[in-house]
Amino acid sequence: MTKDELSDDEPWRSLDPDPGAFTQLCLRMGVRGVQVERLHSMKRDSLRTLKPVYGVILLVRQKTDLSLKDEPSTSNGPIYFANQVVHWAYAMHALLSVLLNCDEIEIGADLAHFKHFTRDFSPMMKGLSLTNCDKLKKAQNSLSNFHSSSLDDKIYHHISYIYNSGHLWELDGFKRGPVKLGLCTDDNWLEVARTELLRKVELYQRQHIPYSIWSVMEDRRRVLQRRLIAKQYIQTVIERQLDEHHPSWRMLMRVQQWQDEYAHAMNNANNKRGQDASTYLLNTYCRSIHDMPKDEQNAMHSQLETEVKNRPMDELTTLWLKIQDDTLRLYEQLGQEDEKEENYKHDVVRRNHDYKPFITSLIDSLVAQGYLQQMLADAS
Structure with a gap:
């Protein structure tokens, strides 16, 4: 049964x-x-x-x-x-x-x-x-x-x-x-x-x-997904503000260097897994900031008011770089959580499996071929 x-x-x-x-x-x-x-x-x-x-x-x-x-x-x-x-x-x-x-x-x-x-x-x-x-x-x-x-x-x-x-x-x-x-x-x-x-x-x-x-x-994957969406929304607002008032900001050396580093980091297996998990959650759980709880939406808008609105280019660029750092960490954490969930499922399969028939057959085979006696002698 x-x-x-x-x-x-x-x-x-x-x-x-x-x-x-x-x-x-x-x-x-x-x-x-x-x-x-x-x-x-x-x-x-x-x-x-x-x-x-x-x-x-x-x-x-x-x-x-x-x-x-x-x-x-x-x-x-x-x-x-x-x-x-x-x-x-x-x-x-x-x-x-x-x-x-x-x-x-x-x-x-x-x-x-x-x-x-x-x-x-x-x-x-x-x-x-x-x-x-x-x-x-x-x-x-x-x-x-x-x-x-x-x-x-x-x-x-x-x-x-x-x-x-x-x-x-x-x-x-x-x-x-x-x-x-x-x-x-x-x-x-x-x-x-x-x-x-x-x-x-x-x-x-x-x-x-x-x-x-x-x-x-x-579920930590849901929490991390909402944080990713909030970071990406703030990033978009910053980029829009910089594009409007400082069109050449993307030519800054530190911005270009970071874009190269970011592209390289996203090739990391864990970050890739996190990005795939985020894509899945976009389709099944949280698509935009409007799907987030009200208190998290309010916290995000408060951050926009205090850290983004009417800030000079240098400060906005620094904040943009920090958000990119935060986004990478979130993808990494999301990948770790997704892998952990998969391991949980595998553990259930292993826990439910009856290994006794396999072990009995292995021992019978070792005895029939004369290996078990030698193995016991070597171990003693």
Whole structure:
């Protein structure tokens, strides 16, 4: 039986924490424009570079069985919250705690239907409904290791942190309900969450409990594409202004030198890949500045007012060169992200493949031809 032909009574299979598996799980649930990455640093600058972030997940590995905690919780309010009923569905629980609480995310028809159908259920009934949902189970099991077992004693306890309705919320799958941690804004909620995460991490480190921190954020390729479009728009405005007031600017030596360097740099394999990815995104996602979020459009127009309007030729030329530098870096980053996404897909194929028949045949062949005995003798 293949993973796409799972029977309805197929048990949940554990999914090892992995950025590729988590990102692909979002896709297989019908979610678009989301990427999941492990956070290796909790420094403020590192967190700022990840924006926009939809949620942060703390995974704690524990071997003992866990039950619901009777710690105080607040009413669900606007929050969709489900208890972690089946331990091996931890990945699904953790991700849905974020995905179903952010209106900006394209969750797809299946998840939208599931959220609507279960919205008035208790947290326990939501958790049971999730674990009994065949589509969600198949999505996770299709990504699990071929030989993974639901009998594995590794239990991952998930705690998700999200911003909603002016507050930071903690969604702990083993608590009775969501906990409202404090006031914050869409701009500073990550900083508030960082303080709480550092407090918890210090506790786990003292107790030698393994943990990992994950960011559920917008697909970086989309973010980079919007930045490219903004840079290219500002570049066009600068060129138009220079052409109008300083027609000979393109003859400047530093401009001509940079144009040659730029053409050479774009032959780099990574930059080429980024350019191809950008062309694809132009046709499928964001074509112009009018497709960008309003706040990004406003930031771009503000930059035009402060840095471009009524500037002398020398300053405009310097800014034009800087934008060319920025564009090259964006193409490089986009190429890296596109390659990473492709590697994620390849990892899923490798994880799902059953290598046992091949290994058995190889060993049988080595034995039949008398090579195995010699190999073992050489290794001893």
